[in-house]
Amino acid sequence: MLELRSISKRFGGVVATDDVTLDVKRGEVHALIGPNGAGKTTLIAQVAGDLGSDRGAILFEGADLTRATQHQRVRAGLARSYQITSIFRRFTVLDNLALAVQARSGSSFSLWRPVAAETALAEEARAIAAEIGLSGREAAIAATLAHGEQRALEVGLALATRPRLVLLDEPTAGMGPEESQGMIALIERVSARVAVLLVEHDMDAVFRLADRVSVLVSGRVIATGAPEAIRAHAEVRKAYLGESAAA
Amino acid sequence: MHRAAPLAVLVLALAFPLAVHEPYYLSFASRILVYALAASSLNLVLGYGGMISFGHAAFVGTGAYVSSMFIAEGITSAWIGWPAAVAASAAVALAIGAVSLRTRGAYFIMITLGFAQMMFFLVNSMKAYGGDEGLSLPARATGLGIDLGSDVVFYYTALALLAAGVYALHRLAHSRFGRVIGAIRENEARAEAIGFPVYRYKLACFVIAGAAGGLAGVLLASHGKYVNPNVLHWTQSGTLMVMVILGGVGRLWGGIVGAAALLGLEDLIANHRVEWLASMLPNYQQHSGLGVGIVLLAIVLFAPQGIAGAFARRRRA
Numbered sequence: 228m229l230e231l232r233s234i235s236k237r238f239g240g241v242v243a244t245d246d247v248t249l250d251v252k253r254g255e256v257h258a259l260i261g262p263n264g265a266g267k268t269t270l271i272a273q274v275a276g277d278l279g280s281d282r283g284a285i286l287f288e289g290a291d292l293t294r295a296t297q298h299q300r301v302r303a304g305l306a307r308s309y310q311i312t313s314i315f316r317r318f319t320v321l322d323n324l325a326l327a328v329q330a331r332s333g334s335s336f337s338l339w340r341p342v343a344a345e346t347a348l349a350e351e352a353r354a355i356a357a358e359i360g361l362s363g364r365e366a367a368i369a370a371t372l373a374h375g376e377q378r379a380l381e382v383g384l385a386l387a388t389r390p391r392l393v394l395l396d397e398p399t400a401g402m403g404p405e406e407s408q409g410m411i412a413l414i415e416r417v418s419a420r421v422a423v424l425l426v427e428h429d430m431d432a433v434f435r436l437a438d439r440v441s442v443l444v445s446g447r448v449i450a451t452g453a454p455e456a457i458r459a460h461a462e463v464r465k466a467y468l469g470e471s472a473a474a
Numbered sequence: 475m476h477r478a479a480p481l482a483v484l485v486l487a488l489a490f491p492l493a494v495h496e497p498y499y500l501s502f503a504s505r506i507l508v509y510a511l512a513a514s515s516l517n518l519v520l521g522y523g524g525m526i527s528f529g530h531a532a533f534v535g536t537g538a539y540v541s542s543m544f545i546a547e548g549i550t551s552a553w554i555g556w557p558a559a560v561a562a563s564a565a566v567a568l569a570i571g572a573v574s575l576r577t578r579g580a581y582f583i584m585i586t587l588g589f590a591q592m593m594f595f596l597v598n599s600m601k602a603y604g605g606d607e608g609l610s611l612p613a614r615a616t617g618l619g620i621d622l623g624s625d626v627v628f629y630y631t632a633l634a635l636l637a638a639g640v641y642a643l644h645r646l647a648h649s650r651f652g653r654v655i656g657a658i659r660e661n662e663a664r665a666e667a668i669g670f671p672v673y674r675y676k677l678a679c680f681v682i683a684g685a686a687g688g689l690a691g692v693l694l695a696s697h698g699k700y701v702n703p704n705v706l707h708w709t710q711s712g713t714l715m716v717m718v719i720l721g722g723v724g725r726l727w728g729g730i731v732g733a734a735a736l737l738g739l740e741d742l743i744a745n746h747r748v749e750w751l752a753s754m755l756p757n758y759q760q761h762s763g764l765g766v767g768i769v770l771l772a773i774v775l776f777a778p779q780g781i782a783g784a785f786a787r788r789r790r791a
Contacts, residue, residue: 337650345650
Protein backbone atom coordinates (compact mmCIF):
# COMPACT_ATOMS: atom_id res chain seq x y z
CA MET A 228 0.00 0.00 0.00
CA LEU A 229 2.95 2.30 0.74
CA GLU A 230 5.97 2.06 -1.44
CA LEU A 231 9.16 4.05 -0.92
CA ARG A 232 11.49 3.94 -3.88
CA SER A 233 15.06 4.99 -3.20
CA ILE A 234 14.18 8.12 -1.27
CA SER A 235 16.92 10.30 0.17
CA LYS A 236 17.20 13.45 2.22
CA ARG A 237 20.28 15.41 3.07
CA PHE A 238 20.67 18.44 5.31
CA GLY A 239 23.67 20.28 3.94
CA GLY A 240 26.49 17.78 4.16
CA VAL A 241 24.61 15.39 6.41
CA VAL A 242 22.86 12.49 4.72
CA ALA A 243 19.79 11.77 6.87
CA THR A 244 18.20 9.11 4.70
CA ASP A 245 20.06 7.43 1.90
CA ASP A 246 18.36 5.51 -0.89
CA VAL A 247 15.63 4.04 1.29
CA THR A 248 13.41 1.46 -0.37
CA LEU A 249 10.69 0.08 1.79
CA ASP A 250 7.07 -1.02 1.57
CA VAL A 251 4.17 -1.35 3.95
CA LYS A 252 1.51 -3.91 3.08
CA ARG A 253 -2.19 -3.60 3.75
CA GLY A 254 -3.08 -4.70 7.27
CA GLU A 255 0.54 -4.81 8.33
CA VAL A 256 2.38 -3.37 11.29
CA HIS A 257 5.79 -2.50 9.95
CA ALA A 258 8.30 -1.47 12.60
CA LEU A 259 11.25 0.77 11.85
CA ILE A 260 14.12 0.39 14.28
CA GLY A 261 17.64 1.70 14.41
CA PRO A 262 20.07 3.57 16.64
CA ASN A 263 19.64 7.25 17.50
CA GLY A 264 20.36 9.45 14.53
CA ALA A 265 19.70 6.67 12.04
CA GLY A 266 17.18 8.84 10.17
CA LYS A 267 13.95 7.23 11.39
CA THR A 268 12.19 10.50 12.19
CA THR A 269 13.44 12.07 8.96
CA LEU A 270 12.02 9.15 7.02
CA ILE A 271 8.63 9.50 8.75
CA ALA A 272 8.66 13.23 7.96
CA GLN A 273 9.42 12.50 4.31
CA VAL A 274 6.58 10.03 4.06
CA ALA A 275 4.10 12.29 5.88
CA GLY A 276 5.14 15.36 3.90
CA ASP A 277 6.64 17.52 6.66
CA LEU A 278 9.81 17.26 4.59
CA GLY A 279 10.31 16.95 0.87
CA SER A 280 12.59 14.29 -0.56
CA ASP A 281 15.71 15.10 -2.55
CA ARG A 282 15.43 11.95 -4.61
CA GLY A 283 13.18 8.95 -5.05
CA ALA A 284 9.44 8.40 -5.14
CA ILE A 285 6.69 7.85 -2.59
CA LEU A 286 3.71 5.83 -3.79
CA PHE A 287 0.61 5.31 -1.72
CA GLU A 288 -2.24 3.10 -2.93
CA GLY A 289 -0.84 3.42 -6.42
CA ALA A 290 -0.80 7.24 -6.42
CA ASP A 291 2.44 9.19 -6.59
CA LEU A 292 2.60 11.40 -3.52
CA THR A 293 6.23 12.44 -3.85
CA ARG A 294 5.34 16.06 -4.52
CA ALA A 295 2.03 16.14 -2.64
CA THR A 296 1.63 18.57 0.26
CA GLN A 297 1.14 17.23 3.74
CA HIS A 298 -2.58 18.00 3.86
CA GLN A 299 -3.07 16.25 0.51
CA ARG A 300 -1.39 13.15 1.94
CA VAL A 301 -3.67 13.28 4.97
CA ARG A 302 -6.64 13.43 2.62
CA ALA A 303 -5.25 10.41 0.82
CA GLY A 304 -5.23 8.50 4.11
CA LEU A 305 -1.69 8.98 5.36
CA ALA A 306 -1.40 10.54 8.82
CA ARG A 307 1.37 10.75 11.37
CA SER A 308 1.99 11.29 15.06
CA TYR A 309 5.04 13.01 16.49
CA GLN A 310 7.80 11.83 18.77
CA ILE A 311 7.77 15.24 20.46
CA THR A 312 4.15 15.78 21.45
CA SER A 313 2.50 18.27 19.13
CA ILE A 314 -1.06 18.95 20.19
CA PHE A 315 -3.29 22.03 20.44
CA ARG A 316 -2.32 22.78 24.01
CA ARG A 317 -4.90 25.44 24.78
CA PHE A 318 -7.78 23.45 23.30
CA THR A 319 -9.75 20.90 25.26
CA VAL A 320 -9.25 17.23 24.52
CA LEU A 321 -12.61 17.17 22.78
CA ASP A 322 -11.80 20.22 20.63
CA ASN A 323 -8.43 18.73 19.68
CA LEU A 324 -10.10 15.60 18.37
CA ALA A 325 -13.12 17.37 16.88
CA LEU A 326 -10.74 19.57 14.93
CA ALA A 327 -9.10 16.56 13.35
CA VAL A 328 -12.53 15.11 12.55
CA GLN A 329 -13.56 18.45 11.06
CA ALA A 330 -10.53 18.40 8.76
CA ARG A 331 -11.93 15.46 6.83
CA SER A 332 -15.68 16.06 7.07
CA GLY A 333 -17.04 18.79 4.86
CA SER A 334 -15.70 22.25 4.14
CA SER A 335 -14.26 24.27 6.96
CA PHE A 336 -14.70 27.51 5.03
CA SER A 337 -17.87 27.97 7.01
CA LEU A 338 -17.70 31.38 8.64
CA TRP A 339 -21.06 31.81 10.28
CA ARG A 340 -22.55 28.65 11.78
CA PRO A 341 -21.30 27.88 15.31
CA VAL A 342 -19.11 24.81 15.22
CA ALA A 343 -20.23 23.95 18.75
CA ALA A 344 -23.69 23.17 17.33
CA GLU A 345 -22.28 20.37 15.19
CA THR A 346 -23.06 17.41 17.39
CA ALA A 347 -21.72 14.93 14.85
CA LEU A 348 -18.19 16.30 15.27
CA ALA A 349 -18.37 16.09 19.05
CA GLU A 350 -19.85 12.60 18.98
CA GLU A 351 -17.11 11.27 16.80
CA ALA A 352 -14.49 13.05 18.90
CA ARG A 353 -15.97 11.42 22.00
CA ALA A 354 -15.72 7.99 20.40
CA ILE A 355 -12.05 8.57 19.62
CA ALA A 356 -11.43 9.84 23.16
CA ALA A 357 -12.89 6.59 24.43
CA GLU A 358 -10.73 4.56 22.10
CA ILE A 359 -7.51 6.23 23.25
CA GLY A 360 -8.47 5.91 26.90
CA LEU A 361 -9.35 9.55 27.55
CA SER A 362 -13.02 9.04 28.38
CA GLY A 363 -14.06 11.47 31.06
CA ARG A 364 -11.13 13.77 30.21
CA GLU A 365 -12.84 15.41 27.21
CA ALA A 366 -13.27 18.79 28.87
CA ALA A 367 -9.69 18.99 30.14
CA ILE A 368 -7.36 21.53 28.52
CA ALA A 369 -4.74 19.53 26.64
CA ALA A 370 -1.83 21.33 28.31
CA THR A 371 -3.02 20.16 31.72
CA LEU A 372 -3.00 16.46 30.84
CA ALA A 373 -0.43 14.09 32.31
CA HIS A 374 2.40 13.06 29.99
CA GLY A 375 0.89 9.68 29.18
CA GLU A 376 -2.47 11.27 28.42
CA GLN A 377 -0.83 13.79 26.12
CA ARG A 378 0.88 10.94 24.29
CA ALA A 379 -2.48 9.22 23.87
CA LEU A 380 -3.97 12.44 22.50
CA GLU A 381 -0.99 12.80 20.18
CA VAL A 382 -1.79 9.42 18.64
CA GLY A 383 -5.52 10.14 18.84
CA LEU A 384 -5.12 13.22 16.62
CA ALA A 385 -3.56 11.07 13.92
CA LEU A 386 -6.28 8.43 14.28
CA ALA A 387 -9.04 11.04 14.18
CA THR A 388 -8.10 11.86 10.60
CA ARG A 389 -9.21 8.27 9.90
CA PRO A 390 -6.05 7.22 8.08
CA ARG A 391 -5.54 4.05 6.10
CA LEU A 392 -1.90 4.05 7.08
CA VAL A 393 -0.75 5.71 10.27
CA LEU A 394 2.87 6.66 10.90
CA LEU A 395 3.63 6.51 14.60
CA ASP A 396 6.91 8.09 15.66
CA GLU A 397 7.83 6.59 19.02
CA PRO A 398 4.36 6.59 20.53
CA THR A 399 5.64 5.31 23.88
CA ALA A 400 8.33 8.02 24.19
CA GLY A 401 8.80 9.00 27.81
CA MET A 402 6.14 6.63 29.10
CA GLY A 403 6.39 4.42 32.16
CA PRO A 404 6.01 0.66 31.76
CA GLU A 405 2.32 0.66 32.63
CA GLU A 406 1.45 3.50 30.25
CA SER A 407 3.50 1.79 27.55
CA GLN A 408 1.37 -1.31 27.91
CA GLY A 409 -1.74 0.80 27.37
CA MET A 410 -0.24 2.34 24.23
CA ILE A 411 0.81 -1.05 22.89
CA ALA A 412 -2.69 -2.38 23.45
CA LEU A 413 -4.10 0.66 21.62
CA ILE A 414 -1.82 0.12 18.63
CA GLU A 415 -2.79 -3.55 18.63
CA ARG A 416 -6.49 -2.63 18.45
CA VAL A 417 -5.94 0.03 15.80
CA SER A 418 -3.83 -2.28 13.65
CA ALA A 419 -6.87 -4.48 13.11
CA ARG A 420 -8.19 -1.88 10.67
CA VAL A 421 -5.29 0.46 9.86
CA ALA A 422 -1.82 -0.30 8.52
CA VAL A 423 0.92 1.01 10.80
CA LEU A 424 4.46 2.17 10.20
CA LEU A 425 5.92 2.24 13.69
CA VAL A 426 9.15 3.82 14.89
CA GLU A 427 9.90 2.40 18.29
CA HIS A 428 12.80 1.97 20.69
CA ASP A 429 11.01 -0.39 23.02
CA MET A 430 12.00 -3.79 21.61
CA ASP A 431 9.31 -5.64 23.57
CA ALA A 432 6.73 -3.47 21.84
CA VAL A 433 8.35 -3.98 18.46
CA PHE A 434 8.48 -7.74 18.67
CA ARG A 435 4.97 -7.94 20.05
CA LEU A 436 3.34 -5.70 17.45
CA ALA A 437 5.32 -5.94 14.26
CA ASP A 438 4.60 -8.23 11.33
CA ARG A 439 7.80 -7.08 9.72
CA VAL A 440 10.75 -5.04 10.89
CA SER A 441 13.12 -2.82 8.94
CA VAL A 442 16.42 -1.74 10.39
CA LEU A 443 17.75 1.70 9.54
CA VAL A 444 21.41 2.48 10.19
CA SER A 445 23.04 5.73 9.06
CA GLY A 446 20.11 6.47 6.79
CA ARG A 447 20.17 3.11 5.00
CA VAL A 448 17.90 0.10 5.39
CA ILE A 449 20.27 -2.75 6.23
CA ALA A 450 17.63 -5.42 6.71
CA THR A 451 13.90 -6.04 6.40
CA GLY A 452 12.11 -9.17 7.53
CA ALA A 453 9.99 -10.99 10.06
CA PRO A 454 10.79 -10.13 13.70
CA GLU A 455 12.40 -13.50 14.31
CA ALA A 456 14.62 -13.19 11.27
CA ILE A 457 15.68 -9.69 12.30
CA ARG A 458 16.47 -10.89 15.79
CA ALA A 459 18.74 -13.53 14.31
CA HIS A 460 20.30 -11.28 11.66
CA ALA A 461 24.02 -11.04 12.29
CA GLU A 462 24.56 -7.58 10.84
CA VAL A 463 21.62 -6.19 12.77
CA ARG A 464 22.92 -7.66 16.00
CA LYS A 465 26.25 -6.06 15.36
CA ALA A 466 24.91 -2.68 14.32
CA TYR A 467 22.16 -2.23 16.76
CA LEU A 468 20.41 -4.95 18.67
CA GLY A 469 23.52 -6.29 20.39
CA GLU A 470 22.88 -5.57 24.01
CA SER A 471 19.11 -5.68 24.08
CA ALA A 472 18.84 -8.93 22.09
CA ALA A 473 21.30 -10.61 24.37
CA ALA A 474 19.42 -9.48 27.44
CA MET B 475 -17.50 40.09 29.91
CA HIS B 476 -21.02 39.80 31.29
CA ARG B 477 -23.70 38.90 28.76
CA ALA B 478 -25.53 42.17 29.35
CA ALA B 479 -22.41 44.30 28.95
CA PRO B 480 -22.44 44.45 25.13
CA LEU B 481 -26.08 45.48 25.24
CA ALA B 482 -25.40 48.18 27.81
CA VAL B 483 -22.52 49.55 25.75
CA LEU B 484 -24.71 49.54 22.64
CA VAL B 485 -27.49 51.41 24.42
CA LEU B 486 -25.02 54.01 25.67
CA ALA B 487 -23.57 54.38 22.20
CA LEU B 488 -27.06 54.77 20.72
CA ALA B 489 -27.99 57.41 23.28
CA PHE B 490 -24.74 59.37 22.94
CA PRO B 491 -25.79 61.81 20.17
CA LEU B 492 -29.04 62.48 22.02
CA ALA B 493 -27.20 63.45 25.18
CA VAL B 494 -24.13 65.17 23.76
CA HIS B 495 -24.78 67.91 21.23
CA GLU B 496 -21.31 69.36 21.03
CA PRO B 497 -20.02 68.75 17.48
CA TYR B 498 -16.46 68.19 18.69
CA TYR B 499 -17.43 65.27 20.88
CA LEU B 500 -19.78 63.76 18.33
CA SER B 501 -16.98 63.85 15.78
CA PHE B 502 -14.55 62.46 18.34
CA ALA B 503 -16.94 59.60 19.16
CA SER B 504 -17.34 58.84 15.43
CA ARG B 505 -13.57 58.72 15.13
CA ILE B 506 -13.39 56.16 17.93
CA LEU B 507 -16.03 54.03 16.17
CA VAL B 508 -14.08 54.12 12.91
CA TYR B 509 -10.78 53.25 14.58
CA ALA B 510 -12.52 50.55 16.60
CA LEU B 511 -13.56 48.90 13.34
CA ALA B 512 -10.06 49.22 11.91
CA ALA B 513 -8.45 47.83 15.07
CA SER B 514 -11.00 44.99 15.25
CA SER B 515 -10.18 44.01 11.69
CA LEU B 516 -6.47 43.94 12.58
CA ASN B 517 -7.34 41.90 15.68
CA LEU B 518 -8.78 39.23 13.39
CA VAL B 519 -5.41 38.58 11.73
CA LEU B 520 -3.20 39.52 14.65
CA GLY B 521 -5.15 38.14 17.59
CA TYR B 522 -7.33 35.37 16.22
CA GLY B 523 -5.03 34.34 13.38
CA GLY B 524 -1.70 34.93 15.14
CA MET B 525 -0.30 36.66 12.06
CA ILE B 526 1.69 39.70 13.16
CA SER B 527 0.83 41.96 10.25
CA PHE B 528 2.62 45.30 10.43
CA GLY B 529 1.00 46.62 7.28
CA HIS B 530 -2.66 46.89 8.09
CA ALA B 531 -2.69 50.58 7.16
CA ALA B 532 -2.32 49.49 3.53
CA PHE B 533 -5.86 48.10 3.56
CA VAL B 534 -7.36 50.92 5.58
CA GLY B 535 -5.63 53.36 3.25
CA THR B 536 -6.79 51.59 0.11
CA GLY B 537 -10.39 51.79 1.31
CA ALA B 538 -9.98 55.43 2.21
CA TYR B 539 -8.37 56.38 -1.09
CA VAL B 540 -10.52 54.35 -3.47
CA SER B 541 -13.77 55.63 -1.94
CA SER B 542 -12.42 59.19 -2.09
CA MET B 543 -11.35 58.80 -5.71
CA PHE B 544 -14.88 57.86 -6.65
CA ILE B 545 -16.17 61.06 -5.08
CA ALA B 546 -13.38 63.10 -6.68
CA GLU B 547 -14.41 61.65 -10.04
CA GLY B 548 -18.01 62.68 -9.46
CA ILE B 549 -19.38 59.26 -8.61
CA THR B 550 -20.77 60.12 -5.22
CA SER B 551 -23.08 57.18 -4.60
CA ALA B 552 -21.96 55.09 -1.65
CA TRP B 553 -23.71 52.14 -3.30
CA ILE B 554 -20.92 52.14 -5.87
CA GLY B 555 -17.94 53.73 -4.15
CA TRP B 556 -18.04 51.84 -0.87
CA PRO B 557 -18.30 48.27 -2.17
CA ALA B 558 -15.66 49.11 -4.78
CA ALA B 559 -13.33 50.41 -2.06
CA VAL B 560 -13.86 47.32 0.10
CA ALA B 561 -13.27 45.07 -2.90
CA ALA B 562 -10.07 46.98 -3.72
CA SER B 563 -8.84 46.49 -0.17
CA ALA B 564 -9.63 42.79 -0.37
CA ALA B 565 -7.73 42.55 -3.65
CA VAL B 566 -4.71 44.34 -2.20
CA ALA B 567 -4.84 42.04 0.84
CA LEU B 568 -5.00 39.02 -1.46
CA ALA B 569 -1.92 40.15 -3.37
CA ILE B 570 0.10 41.15 -0.29
CA GLY B 571 -1.06 38.11 1.69
CA ALA B 572 -0.31 35.65 -1.10
CA VAL B 573 3.35 36.66 -1.00
CA SER B 574 3.78 37.55 2.69
CA LEU B 575 2.18 34.39 4.05
CA ARG B 576 4.94 32.34 2.48
CA THR B 577 7.14 33.72 5.23
CA ARG B 578 7.11 33.35 9.00
CA GLY B 579 7.99 35.26 12.13
CA ALA B 580 10.07 38.40 11.81
CA TYR B 581 10.14 38.05 8.01
CA PHE B 582 6.35 38.21 7.88
CA ILE B 583 6.33 41.34 10.04
CA MET B 584 8.93 43.00 7.82
CA ILE B 585 7.43 42.01 4.48
CA THR B 586 3.95 43.26 5.43
CA LEU B 587 5.57 46.49 6.61
CA GLY B 588 7.48 46.73 3.35
CA PHE B 589 4.42 46.26 1.18
CA ALA B 590 2.48 48.85 3.15
CA GLN B 591 5.31 51.36 2.75
CA MET B 592 5.34 50.70 -0.98
CA MET B 593 1.65 51.57 -1.04
CA PHE B 594 2.40 54.69 0.99
CA PHE B 595 4.93 55.92 -1.57
CA LEU B 596 2.68 54.93 -4.46
CA VAL B 597 -0.15 57.06 -3.09
CA ASN B 598 2.28 59.90 -2.39
CA SER B 599 3.14 59.98 -6.07
CA MET B 600 -0.47 60.05 -7.31
CA LYS B 601 -0.49 63.74 -8.26
CA ALA B 602 -3.94 63.47 -9.82
CA TYR B 603 -5.31 62.71 -6.35
CA GLY B 604 -3.39 65.27 -4.40
CA GLY B 605 -0.07 63.50 -4.02
CA ASP B 606 1.48 64.19 -0.65
CA GLU B 607 -1.00 66.99 0.04
CA GLY B 608 -3.90 64.61 0.20
CA LEU B 609 -7.36 64.81 -1.22
CA SER B 610 -10.12 67.03 0.14
CA LEU B 611 -13.66 65.98 -0.64
CA PRO B 612 -16.43 68.49 -1.35
CA ALA B 613 -18.91 66.33 0.54
CA ARG B 614 -19.46 62.85 1.91
CA ALA B 615 -20.87 60.12 -0.28
CA THR B 616 -24.56 60.06 -1.08
CA GLY B 617 -26.96 57.15 -1.27
CA LEU B 618 -27.74 54.32 1.16
CA GLY B 619 -31.09 56.08 1.62
CA ILE B 620 -29.64 58.29 4.36
CA ASP B 621 -28.09 61.73 4.61
CA LEU B 622 -24.46 60.89 5.33
CA GLY B 623 -23.66 64.58 5.29
CA SER B 624 -25.24 64.90 8.70
CA ASP B 625 -22.74 64.19 11.46
CA VAL B 626 -25.38 62.44 13.54
CA VAL B 627 -26.32 60.16 10.66
CA PHE B 628 -22.66 59.49 10.03
CA TYR B 629 -22.19 58.58 13.68
CA TYR B 630 -25.04 56.06 13.54
CA THR B 631 -23.76 54.64 10.26
CA ALA B 632 -20.34 54.06 11.77
CA LEU B 633 -21.94 52.55 14.86
CA ALA B 634 -24.08 50.19 12.79
CA LEU B 635 -21.13 49.05 10.71
CA LEU B 636 -18.95 48.56 13.80
CA ALA B 637 -21.69 46.56 15.52
CA ALA B 638 -22.17 44.44 12.41
CA GLY B 639 -18.41 43.97 12.09
CA VAL B 640 -17.93 42.88 15.69
CA TYR B 641 -20.93 40.57 15.51
CA ALA B 642 -19.46 39.03 12.35
CA LEU B 643 -16.14 38.62 14.16
CA HIS B 644 -17.95 36.88 17.00
CA ARG B 645 -19.70 34.52 14.59
CA LEU B 646 -16.51 33.85 12.69
CA ALA B 647 -14.55 33.12 15.87
CA HIS B 648 -17.00 30.38 16.81
CA SER B 649 -17.43 28.91 13.34
CA ARG B 650 -15.56 26.01 11.80
CA PHE B 651 -13.31 28.51 10.09
CA GLY B 652 -12.61 30.30 13.36
CA ARG B 653 -11.67 27.06 15.06
CA VAL B 654 -9.23 26.23 12.27
CA ILE B 655 -7.70 29.72 12.48
CA GLY B 656 -7.32 29.29 16.24
CA ALA B 657 -5.70 25.91 15.73
CA ILE B 658 -3.23 27.35 13.23
CA ARG B 659 -2.29 30.09 15.69
CA GLU B 660 -1.83 27.44 18.36
CA ASN B 661 0.16 24.89 16.35
CA GLU B 662 0.52 25.52 12.66
CA ALA B 663 2.54 22.40 11.85
CA ARG B 664 0.01 20.11 13.50
CA ALA B 665 -2.93 21.83 11.81
CA GLU B 666 -1.31 20.94 8.49
CA ALA B 667 -0.55 17.44 9.75
CA ILE B 668 -4.20 16.70 10.50
CA GLY B 669 -5.17 17.74 7.00
CA PHE B 670 -5.83 21.49 6.87
CA PRO B 671 -4.39 23.48 3.96
CA VAL B 672 -2.97 26.02 6.38
CA TYR B 673 -1.82 28.58 3.81
CA ARG B 674 -5.30 28.87 2.29
CA TYR B 675 -6.94 29.44 5.67
CA LYS B 676 -4.43 32.09 6.65
CA LEU B 677 -4.84 33.85 3.32
CA ALA B 678 -8.64 33.81 3.63
CA CYS B 679 -8.37 35.27 7.13
CA PHE B 680 -5.93 37.91 5.89
CA VAL B 681 -8.25 38.93 3.04
CA ILE B 682 -11.35 39.14 5.25
CA ALA B 683 -9.44 41.35 7.68
CA GLY B 684 -8.14 43.46 4.79
CA ALA B 685 -11.66 43.97 3.45
CA ALA B 686 -12.95 44.97 6.89
CA GLY B 687 -9.99 47.30 7.28
CA GLY B 688 -10.93 48.79 3.92
CA LEU B 689 -14.44 49.48 5.19
CA ALA B 690 -12.93 51.28 8.18
CA GLY B 691 -10.83 53.28 5.72
CA VAL B 692 -13.95 54.28 3.77
CA LEU B 693 -15.44 55.64 6.98
CA LEU B 694 -12.19 57.30 7.97
CA ALA B 695 -12.00 59.32 4.74
CA SER B 696 -15.71 60.04 4.88
CA HIS B 697 -15.49 61.20 8.49
CA GLY B 698 -13.03 64.02 7.87
CA LYS B 699 -13.96 64.51 4.19
CA TYR B 700 -10.24 64.33 3.67
CA VAL B 701 -7.62 61.71 3.05
CA ASN B 702 -3.86 61.97 2.81
CA PRO B 703 -1.05 59.44 2.35
CA ASN B 704 -0.45 59.27 6.10
CA VAL B 705 -3.36 56.85 6.43
CA LEU B 706 -1.01 54.35 4.77
CA HIS B 707 2.10 55.27 6.73
CA TRP B 708 3.68 52.59 8.89
CA THR B 709 2.99 54.65 12.01
CA GLN B 710 -0.70 54.17 11.25
CA SER B 711 -0.19 50.39 11.21
CA GLY B 712 1.66 50.82 14.49
CA THR B 713 -1.19 52.82 16.00
CA LEU B 714 -3.65 50.07 15.11
CA MET B 715 -1.33 47.48 16.66
CA VAL B 716 -1.08 49.54 19.83
CA MET B 717 -4.88 49.69 19.97
CA VAL B 718 -5.16 45.92 19.66
CA ILE B 719 -2.49 45.31 22.30
CA LEU B 720 -4.04 47.87 24.66
CA GLY B 721 -7.52 46.47 24.20
CA GLY B 722 -6.71 42.77 24.13
CA VAL B 723 -5.11 40.59 21.48
CA GLY B 724 -7.60 37.99 20.28
CA ARG B 725 -10.40 39.43 22.42
CA LEU B 726 -13.73 40.25 20.78
CA TRP B 727 -13.79 43.65 22.50
CA GLY B 728 -10.08 44.27 22.08
CA GLY B 729 -10.33 46.58 19.07
CA ILE B 730 -13.13 48.68 20.53
CA VAL B 731 -11.61 49.02 23.97
CA GLY B 732 -8.17 49.70 22.52
CA ALA B 733 -9.38 52.39 20.12
CA ALA B 734 -11.40 54.11 22.83
CA ALA B 735 -8.52 53.90 25.30
CA LEU B 736 -5.82 55.18 22.97
CA LEU B 737 -7.80 58.00 21.37
CA GLY B 738 -9.32 58.89 24.73
CA LEU B 739 -5.92 59.03 26.35
CA GLU B 740 -4.46 61.16 23.56
CA ASP B 741 -7.38 63.56 23.83
CA LEU B 742 -7.11 63.67 27.59
CA ILE B 743 -3.42 64.56 27.49
CA ALA B 744 -3.71 67.07 24.67
CA ASN B 745 -6.87 68.89 25.73
CA HIS B 746 -7.02 68.67 29.50
CA ARG B 747 -4.12 70.43 31.12
CA VAL B 748 -3.14 69.06 34.49
CA GLU B 749 -1.56 71.96 36.39
CA TRP B 750 0.73 70.09 38.76
CA LEU B 751 2.07 68.07 35.85
CA ALA B 752 2.46 71.18 33.71
CA SER B 753 4.41 72.89 36.51
CA MET B 754 7.00 70.12 36.25
CA LEU B 755 6.85 69.46 32.51
CA PRO B 756 5.63 72.65 30.85
CA ASN B 757 5.29 71.16 27.37
CA TYR B 758 3.98 67.75 28.32
CA GLN B 759 0.77 68.21 26.31
CA GLN B 760 2.70 68.39 23.07
CA HIS B 761 4.19 64.99 23.83
CA SER B 762 1.12 62.85 24.28
CA GLY B 763 3.06 59.96 22.80
CA LEU B 764 5.10 59.81 25.99
CA GLY B 765 2.02 59.37 28.14
CA VAL B 766 0.59 56.81 25.75
CA GLY B 767 3.91 54.97 25.85
CA ILE B 768 3.89 54.81 29.63
CA VAL B 769 0.33 53.45 29.66
CA LEU B 770 1.20 50.89 26.98
CA LEU B 771 4.20 49.79 29.02
CA ALA B 772 2.01 49.39 32.09
CA ILE B 773 -0.54 47.35 30.14
CA VAL B 774 2.07 45.05 28.65
CA LEU B 775 3.70 44.53 32.06
CA PHE B 776 0.66 44.26 34.29
CA ALA B 777 -2.21 43.24 32.00
CA PRO B 778 -0.63 41.36 29.10
CA GLN B 779 -4.08 40.26 27.97
CA GLY B 780 -5.03 43.89 27.43
CA ILE B 781 -7.80 45.86 29.09
CA ALA B 782 -10.59 43.60 27.81
CA GLY B 783 -8.57 40.58 28.90
CA ALA B 784 -8.04 41.97 32.38
CA PHE B 785 -11.80 42.45 32.78
CA ALA B 786 -12.57 38.96 31.55
CA ARG B 787 -10.06 37.49 34.00
CA ARG B 788 -11.40 39.44 36.95
CA ARG B 789 -14.89 38.10 36.29
CA ARG B 790 -13.64 34.53 36.23
CA ALA B 791 -11.60 34.94 39.40
